[in-house]
Amino acid sequence: MTGILQFMPAEVLPSRDAVLENQGIAPGTVVTKEIDALCRTAIDVLEATAVPVGVMEEISEDDFRGIYDGEGRNEPRTPVADVYMQADHLALFAVTLGKQPEAEIAKRFQSNDFALASMLDAAASAAADRLAGLAEHRYERNLRERGCVTETTGVLRYSPGYCGWDISGQKRLFAFVHPDRIGLILRDSFLMEPLKSVSGLIIAGLRNIHDRPDTYPFCDRCETHGCRKRFRALTK
Numbered sequence: 001m002t003g004i005l006q007f008m009p010a011e012v013l014p015s016r017d018a019v020l021e022n023q024g025i026a027p028g029t030v031v032t033k034e035i036d037a038l039c040r041t042a043i044d045v046l047e048a049t050a051v052p053v054g055v056m057e058e059i060s061e062d063d064f065r066g067i068y069d070g071e072g073r074n075e076p077r078t079p080v081a082d083v084y085m086q087a088d089h090l091a092l093f094a095v096t097l098g099k100q101p102e103a104e105i106a107k108r109f110q111s112n113d114f115a116l117a118s119m120l121d122a123a124a125s126a127a128a129d130r131l132a133g134l135a136e137h138r139y140e141r142n143l144r145e146r147g148c149v150t151e152t153t154g155v156l157r158y159s160p161g162y163c164g165w166d167i168s169g170q171k172r173l174f175a176f177v178h179p180d181r182i183g184l185i186l187r188d189s190f191l192m193e194p195l196k197s198v199s200g201l202i203i204a205g206l207r208n209i210h211d212r213p214d215t216y217p218f219c220d221r222c223e224t225h226g227c228r229k230r231f232r233a234l235t236k
């Protein structure tokens with residue numbers, strides 16, 4: 001699967017709980033009607049301004065090895081290194097909400113509307129994550145159509161900047177995928193512009209290859225242990 005992926009703005013709109021969770025409010029918490037209204041406004045602004053789009057390139061294990069090594073700054077052992085060599089299929093991807101949501105956030109900060117700016121920032125982050133999930137599902141559907149998915153297949157994404165895969169890995173990823181085709185560029189800091197974007201590797205293989213222990217040396221500093229939640233979601 002290769003090329004540009006188009007999405008509808010309505011597809012990436014995050015749930016109220018996902019937005020509030022990015023504000024540090026646990027799902028199910030009762031909030032004031034003012035916070036509720038801010039959350040709804042933020043999601044409305046996103047719907048009006050997001051232009052979700054992505055790029056994807058399948059890649060062989062051999063080619064990915066060179067990309068993963070990147071600038072030589074990865075941790076000695078990482079989940080992605082332990083998993084990709086057991087994969088059946090790999091694809092690199094990058095997705096973005098486009099420039100406008102960020103401009104809307106900046107506009108609110110400049111006009112001192114910090115509450116809405118902050119809520120919009122939380123909503124855009126949740127939408128970018130949702131968009132990455134849609135890209136993952138799109139690849140899984142493509143594999144299914146090609147007869148490459150069985151009952152035991154698990155498809156999961158991994159990103160530079162997380163779990164020991166250094167963020168400088170973005171450099172070679174971008175050189176392979178060419179996200180400039182969708183207006184997404186890489187800054188010298190390896191952060192993406194627009195910022196509300198996600199890049200990474202989608203790994204498809206036996207579901208259990210993704211079941212990594214959360215005991216890598218850097219896991220001591222991890223606040224979320226989100227890998228466990230991601231694997232549990234895969235097995236539902």
Ligand code: SF4
Pocket residue numbers: 079162163164213214215216218219222223224225226227228
């Ligand atoms: S515990 Fe945190 S750092 Fe360690 S693998 Fe899981 S998500 Fe990554």
